Amino acid sequence: MQKKIRPTLQDIADQVGITKMTVSRYLRDPSSVAEKTQKKIAQVIEQLGYIHNRVPSIMSKSSSRAIGIILPSLSNQVFAHLVQGIEEVTQAAGYDTLIAHTGYNAQAEEEKIAAFLSYRVDALILTETNHTERSLQMLKSAGIPVVETMEIPASPIDMAVGLDHEQISYEVIQKMIARGRQKIIYLGARLDTRTQLRMQGYRRAMEEAELLPIQVSTGEHSSFTLGGELLQQALEQYPDMDAIFCTNDDLAIGAMMYCSHHGIAVPQQIAVVGYNALDIGQAIIPKLTSVETPRFAIGKKSAELLLAALSGQTVEPKVYDLGYRLTPGESW
Numbered sequence: 562m563q564k565k566i567r568p569t570l571q572d573i574a575d576q577v578g579i580t581k582m583t584v585s586r587y588l589r590d591p592s593s594v595a596e597k598t599q600k601k602i603a604q605v606i607e608q609l610g611y612i613h614n615r616v617p618s619i620m621s622k623s624s625s626r627a628i629g630i631i632l633p634s635l636s637n638q639v640f641a642h643l644v645q646g647i648e649e650v651t652q653a654a655g656y657d658t659l660i661a662h663t664g665y666n667a668q669a670e671e672e673k674i675a676a677f678l679s680y681r682v683d684a685l686i687l688t689e690t691n692h693t694e695r696s697l698q699m700l701k702s703a704g705i706p707v708v709e710t711m712e713i714p715a716s717p718i719d720m721a722v723g724l725d726h727e728q729i730s731y732e733v734i735q736k737m738i739a740r741g742r743q744k745i746i747y748l749g750a751r752l753d754t755r756t757q758l759r760m761q762g763y764r765r766a767m768e769e770a771e772l773l774p775i776q777v778s779t780g781e782h783s784s785f786t787l788g789g790e791l792l793q794q795a796l797e798q799y800p801d802m803d804a805i806f807c808t809n810d811d812l813a814i815g816a817m818m819y820c821s822h823h824g825i826a827v828p829q830q831i832a833v834v835g836y837n838a839l840d841i842g843q844a845i846i847p848k849l850t851s852v853e854t855p856r857f858a859i860g861k862k863s864a865e866l867l868l869a870a871l872s873g874q875t876v877e878p879k880v881y882d883l884g885y886r887l888t889p890g891e892s893w
Contacts, residue, residue: 568609576605588613627657628867629677630686633665633753639809639837639856640688643710646860647686654868656683663689665753671696678703684867686860690714690721691754706870708863711856712755713882720870720879722863724854726755729885730762733834733852734806737893738770742804742832748791748816749778749808756808759836763806775799783808788815804832804893810839810851817845817892832893842890850890855883 574581579598587594587602594602605611628651632640644660651658659682663669671693677685678699684706692700700707700718707719714721737745747763749756760776767774777795781787788811795802807813813835820827827833827847835842835851842849862881870876 568611572609573602573605573611576609577601624683625657625681626655627659627680627682628684628686628864629673629680629682630658630660630688631670631673631677632660632662632688635660635662638839639854642856643688643860646857646862647864648860649857650861650864650868656868665689665751667691667693667696671699674699678705683871684708686710686863686867687718689754692718706867708866710859710863712758713880717880720863720866720876722859722866722881722883724859724885725882726758727762727765729852730759730806731766732762733887734763734766735770736887737804737806737832737834738766738772740832740893742893743772744775744799744802745772745804745806746775746777746795746799746802747806747808748788748795748812749776750781750783750787750791750812751808752778752780759808775802778808783811785811785815785818788812788817789819790815792816792819802831804828805834807833807835810835810837810842810849813849813851813892814839814841814845817849827892834887834890834893838888842888847891849888850893851888853886853888855885858883 570581570584573584583594583598584602587599591599630644630647634640648658659677661673661677663673670689674685674696682705687707687709688711690709690712697718709717709721710723712723713725734745745767747760749760764774777791779787779791788807791812792805795805805816807816813833817827817833820831825831833849835849838851838853842851862883866876
């Protein structure tokens with residue numbers, strides 16, 4: 562089978578009847594050529610399926626006009642909202658986004674960072690704050706703007722936009738206690754950094770109130786089914802429990818489904834509070850009370866900081882805590 566050859570600038574120029582330089586100028590700035598010529602070039606590009614080769618531009622300008630985004634998961638809609646916020650800013654500014662995921666693995670993140678840097682991305686957005694030593698060294702050597710998102714690291718690499726998950730959980734548990742809940746159990750999964758931070762906030766609030774912190778958790782991937790299984794374990798061990806605080810809405814929804822199937826009244830017998838405020842929480846009965854995290858706003862602010870840095874502006878402050886609110890649910 563004969564190898565297919567990609568259309569070139571010369572192919573476009575020959576069909577339109579202009580020079581290759583004119584085509585190149587059009588690709589850089591369509592308004593730099595006559596309007597009639599613009600239409601002809603655009604028509605031929607579409608007919609040939611031409612793909613612009615950006616390598617020469619990257620080599621000459623050391624700029625790819627691309628921003629790398631490294632996510633821990635592609636199945637979690639939390640990160641979809643983050644990317645939407647990023648791309649609202651980057652698309653308008655003429656930047657492409659490249660996305661990779663790590664499965665919550667620091668070594669995988671290191672490999673993705675190395676790959677993105679090899680493609681000379683102009684900046685990086687990371688969604689984890691625990692990095693390998695090699696990752697940190699590569700980012701230092703690359704000297705490109707970096708934003709860590711979704712949480713507030715103690716020592717940011719460069720810039721950070723996110724939330725103080727430990728403090729949020731602490732405040733939510735205080736509110737649950739103020740509403741009369743005494744036997745509150747924390748349901749956790751995955752046990753990633755953010756789950757650990759939420760657990761710490763839960764524990765601090767319980768201990769300050771002189772209540773016993775109880776954790777029922779697993780390293781497994783979150784799911785609705787797992788939420789029901791963890792609640793069942795909790796009830797078997799602590800039948801007098803009166804509330805659960807879940808590390809995310811997957812577990813919270815699963816726990817509420819378990820309650821519904823087993824005749825357990827929510828919130829009368831067991832109060833339920835989730836985390837991330839996914840839309841499904843407002844579609845069930847009773848509506849789930851959940852920590853609403855501003856993922857879209859986090860993505861948007863992160864992209865704005867990167868573009869400011871890329872344009873040579875001094876970015877101050879470099880760390881932003883975008884806060885939270887509790888959804889007006891009925892489950893607690």
